[in-house]
Amino acid sequence: MILEATKVSIFKRTRMIEPRFRFRAVALLSVILVVGSSLKAQSAIGVNWGTLSFHKLKPSTVVDLLKVNKIPKVKLFEADPDVLEALMGSGIQVMVGIPNEMLTALSSSTVASDLWVRQNVSRYVVKGGVDIRYVAVGNEPFLSSYSGQYESYVMPALLNLQQSLAKVNLASYIKLVVPCNADAYESSIPSQGAFRPELNEIITRLVSFLNSNGSPFVVNIYPFLSLYGNSDFPQEYAFFEGTTHAVTDGPNVYYNAFDGNFDTLVAALSKLGYGQMPIIIGEVGWPTDGAIGANLTAARVFNQGLINHVVSNKGTPLRPGVPPMDIYLFSLLDEGAKSILPGTFERHWGIFSFDGQAKYPLNLGTGNRLLKNARNVQYLPSRWCVANPSTDFSAVTNHMKLACSVADCTTLNYGGSCNGIGAKGNISYAFNSYYQLQMQNSQSCDFDGLGMVTFLDPSVGDCRFLVGVTDVSSSSFRPVHRWVIPWGLIVWGFWVFVM
Ligand SMILES: *[C@@H]1O[C@H](CO)[C@@H](O)[C@H](O)[C@H]1NC(C)=O
Ligand SMILES: *[C@@H]1O[C@H](CO)[C@@H](O)[C@H](O)[C@H]1NC(C)=O
Ligand SMILES: *[C@@H]1O[C@H](CO)[C@@H](O)[C@H](O)[C@H]1NC(C)=O
8 A cells, every 4th residue: 555655656756857857767666666566565464343342441451452462453343432532643554344234324415424534534534643544334235144235325335435535635545445245256166256146236336446446355254154154164174274175276276265265256356357456354263162163272273374374475376475465353352242143153253352361372473472461451340140059940041041141151052161061050150241241230140049249260161250341440430339249248258168
């Protein structure tokens, strides 16, 4: 991006140079271009920062986490003012998302798009502000499971927003993009890649728009989902460590699902005449909990393999030496409030847990050999809600269901880190999840007398019973919670301890 801008401005300047100097200018230009292409911009490793969590870290704590880990780029799913304010002055490059639900309004009027740009972009793009580089218009709006409900709004919204950016002189600095799920294209072998027939027309218009604005195509690629959804999928092919199930495609051989998927997109773009269009990976990652195949080892091996592969600049058979422009890992933090419609792993994509603790060693290639934990995280007091030992388990089913319908219990599932803690463990886990979600409100551990608070951490092995965090500053929050500790509970806690 930066190189491109430099090239353009040099070109413009040389046009004004007198003829006798032209040769020198052209020579200088070619030197710069040669140097420029050998200094090929390395792909950056960014992260997605989603905020669908019951236990949100303070945005400033998250920005500090990004900074200590030297993460240069972040992708947001919406323009949350607290998040954007925290990013001010950080130097981190930002992709701001627009939720699909807003596309209708933005497609219908430039008044709406002007307002959106003013409130969510231009206000922040000032000296010492937020370095917004991309606006993601919708999030996977062509996903097959949406049955086309957002499709017709995408192009009109893009055109309106482009006008609105131009009005505030940001149209060349900030690029509009549309993150697509990899289900927008299909093929059994990469070279035959093509967009879904029903999307052909709209994608043709989209890529023509992207191309005329110098914008990249943004795609989300998930080998985990291929493995999860298909028992015949060869497991090694999902990773980057070599495979006995390589895919041969004419003269090309694919050793991992990521490259195969990427080149399927390259082929699909080529068919539309845009085989050279830059590609950004908007989401890619591996979950660690809640389902079979979602575990710490697999996530570490996948993410490290991916990062090493991308920063090696090897590229793919159809784009040798040209890795994706940037990749954004999915995700920075676990999001316990996400819908589990996609699967019970959905709340566990973070490279950090919800409270900013690194889940496994990962070298992002940015200078630190390992991930660094979030600093100054403000936890609620160290106490948990568990099943009263005298609980009659038969009476508890409904309480447990209710607790788990609100709070996150997905680690209890088969393949999850808390599967196998027993029936009573299950109940306690559910009670605690709910209690923490309710910010340890004492009534929320009642469950008709079946729950009780303990001060002894009930975590067992890899199964962590969480303590919530608070984004309220400690000074304003402490007094409220200090006084609600009933002395009786401390006696209960002691009783559990001696049991
Ligand atoms: C700015 O973005 C936020 C978050 O997505 C949204 O709620 C708000 O409506 C947007 N502002 C305008 C004027 O559209
Ligand atoms: C972790 O997941 C991978 C596949 O994603 C699987 O092969 C491996 O056996 C799992 N490890 C454990 C300890 O469950
Ligand atoms: C605990 O809950 C999980 C998830 O619902 C279930 O698979 C498991 O069998 C339960 N364990 C016992 C001992 O009931």
